[in-house]
Amino acid sequence: xxxxxxxxxxxxxxxxxxxxxxxxxxxxxxxxxxxxxxxxxxxxxxxxxxxxxxxxxxxxxxxxxxxxxxxxxxxxxxxxxxxxxxxxxxxxxxxxxxxxxxxxxxxxxxxxx
Amino acid sequence: xxxxxxxxxxxxxxxxxxxxxxxxxxxxxxxxxxxxxxxxxxxxxxxxxxxxxxxxxxxxxxxxxxxxxxxxxxxxxxxxxxxxxxxxxxxxxxxxxxxxxxxxxxxxxxxxx
Numbered sequence: 001x002x003x004x005x006x007x008x009x010x011x012x013x014x015x016x017x018x019x020x021x022x023x024x025x026x027x028x029x030x031x032x033x034x035x036x037x038x039x040x041x042x043x044x045x046x047x048x049x050x051x052x053x054x055x056x057x058x059x060x061x062x063x064x065x066x067x068x069x070x071x072x073x074x075x076x077x078x079x080x081x082x083x084x085x086x087x088x089x090x091x092x093x094x095x096x097x098x099x100x101x102x103x104x105x106x107x108x109x110x111x112x113x
Numbered sequence: 114x115x116x117x118x119x120x121x122x123x124x125x126x127x128x129x130x131x132x133x134x135x136x137x138x139x140x141x142x143x144x145x146x147x148x149x150x151x152x153x154x155x156x157x158x159x160x161x162x163x164x165x166x167x168x169x170x171x172x173x174x175x176x177x178x179x180x181x182x183x184x185x186x187x188x189x190x191x192x193x194x195x196x197x198x199x200x201x202x203x204x205x206x207x208x209x210x211x212x213x214x215x216x217x218x219x220x221x222x223x224x225x226x
Contacts, residue, residue: 004155008153034214036215041222043203043217043220044156044217045217046215089215102155103155104155106155
């Protein structure tokens, strides 16, 4: 089983649609969770951290379910500029003095006019 | 601008060449990382340095040799690479806080002929 598993997509959605991505992780000792966004041929950038209570940032909502070991990202009212790859990132399980960080393969989103 | 710079941005080299990738972070962080991103694969952690000390070598072939002269600079020395080493090489840093957010540089796109 992959440490962090994501559907690579692509997800093709019309402008204004709501789209949800899920991510599962295998290490129950994981402590921190993030969604990163990566535009084509660019570096990943932090989109938002994911907290146990769930958190929202504008049109973006992230949820964490520790019991089922999955994380979700909901994007409402999709914009063309949301087109990118969304990386699920999990950290935890100390290794050599730092927390191990594992990336999912990313889910590609294409918002269509 | 993320505060993490990488040079060169693009590199084409033959299998017998020796080259070096450079990363510099202006964020005062204590940890620096090298990642490899190949097509259709998740980011692969290669090396981790905490306070200039290497704390992780993720079974990386010896043709990749990292160097961290101080906590702001990180190098990846390359020699006798293979075509399958062609990828985007990303440098990242973080302050070693609990949340472990990674700040990425723009990457070096490497092509090995």
